[in-house]
Amino acid sequence: MDRLSNAWQQSRRDFLTSSASGLGAAALTSLLAKEGVMAATVDHSNPLAPKLPPLPARAKQCIFILPAGAPSHLDLFDPKPKLRELHGEKPPESLVKNVRFAFVKKETAVLAGSAREFTRHGECGMELSDYLPHLGSCADDLCLIRSMHTDAFNHHPAQLMMTSGVPRFGRPSMGSWLTYGLGSEAESLPGYVVLTAGRGSSGGVSNWSSGFFPSTYEGVVFRSQGEPVLNLNNPPGVSAEMQQRGLATISKLNARRLEKLGDPEISSRISSYELAFRMQAAAPELIDLSDETEKTLDLYGVTRPEPKKHSYRGGGAHVYQQFATNCLLARRLIERGVRFVTLVHASWDHHSNLDEELGYNAGMADQPIAGLIKDLKQRGLLDTTLLVFAGEFGRTPLWENRGGNQKDKVGRDHHPFGFSVFLAGGGSKGGVVHGATDDIGWAPTKDPVHVNDLHATIMHLFGFDHMRFTHRFRGLNVRLTDQGGKVVSELLA
Secondary structure (H helix, E strand, O other): OOHHHHHHOOOHHHHHHHHHHHHHHOHHHHHHHHOOOOOOOOOOOOOOOOOOOOOOOOOOEEEEEEEEOOOOHHHHOOOOHHHHHOOOOOOOHHHHOOOOOOOOOHHHOOEOOOOOOEEEEOOOOEEEEOOOHHHHOOHHHEEEEEEEEOOOOOHHHHHHHHHHOOOOOOOOOHHHHHHHHHOOOOOOOOOEEEEEEEOOOOOHHHHHOOOOOOHHHOOEEEOOOOOOOOOOOOOOOOOHHHHHHHHHHHHHHHHHHHHHHOOHHHHHHHHHHHHHHHHHHHHHHHHOHHHOOHHHHHHHOOOOOOOOOOOOOOOOOOHHHHHHHHHHHHHHHHHOOOOEEEEEEEOOOOOEOHHHHHHHHHHHHHHHHHHHHHHHHHOOOOOOEEEEEOOOOEEEEEEOOHHHOOHHHEOEEEEOOOEEEEEEOOOEOOOEEEOEEOOOOOOEEEOOEEHHHHHHHHHHHOOOOOOOOOEEEOOEEEOOOOOOOOOOHHHEO
């Protein structure tokens, strides 16, 4: 049978599939046509085109700060004078009998009060640690949740729980869900950007994975110095004209393959080529801070000196500057329409040397995060930008006693039963402390909030009913909150 006869006998399903694929495959062709390289033949549907949420929304964009390794709620956010009174005493056997610890030895474990002093801040009187003076000045904009709890007690599963709703691989991160549901208003930048500082987090790339969504919705890692995205620039000897001709050829080949297979990943690849072409101009401009005032740089602490000692878990050369710069870049990304920005810093896993190392990390994060909140507010962006600061779990009210640690160098173990996170902006209620833990900070005694409750609330702020925001995968309607969750109305402004 000749090709013409075969084409006439094409099924309706094949015709619709190939036609839709052809529309998606024309993405790069359309772009190059604008550059005068190829003639535009057909417009394409942009998978990141902005969409309206199904329900009224307060938040439009999100900055999610992940202090990977889990900061101690007891030393930063949740004052426990009773725990200080009980310092050095053995915990009740009933408390630890059936508890699984990562490193604590139950038979010799003792309670550990915090050495930190807590002070009231703002009109709301929110109590915060002396490690967080700058965030204290933002207290009336913070929504502090002291009653968080989660299902996982090791870092990687707990980070996956916090970022994707379940403690296992293969699921889209929250940033991917929101980018999938709302698209992005940034034409020349990804819809979902990741900025990192310090050591790599335990969860790594899985914390910003697109899971079963097309890779278009995966977080793209940017760097604050040098080439913003690795391999974005042309290699030496490759001119712009050579690149355009190469992209045109690749576009034709991808279009043929897409028409034949109908694989959405090929469409994502075409979109990625198109976006990368635009990013070559947009990304370097993004990280060029020469248009920022000295006052703004000082607000974030970009130019502040590095501490003399930076060999801690979260330390390294220029980490203070790097994290401050990332916070400033987060604001610049939001201004340019990026939907979701994740800031990752590691590590806050303080099994030993707690006071010095937590002090280092808090000093690194306190001023830039407070500066980010203030900067968003003065630019009129905080009302529609939700900022979230959330580690994967908390730390034990027990000293970690493995390995014969010196008494002044001990730390705290992993603790999923109770911890703190905070929100700011985006329709969250400022100046509020929600929930409470018991006298030693072990578990919630008032208004407990599970990680999936937090996710449901965030989805609500973005205009989604978390029970109805689903994606069909392997015969199931999958949600970010598959394991449960409810909207915590007390957190809403």
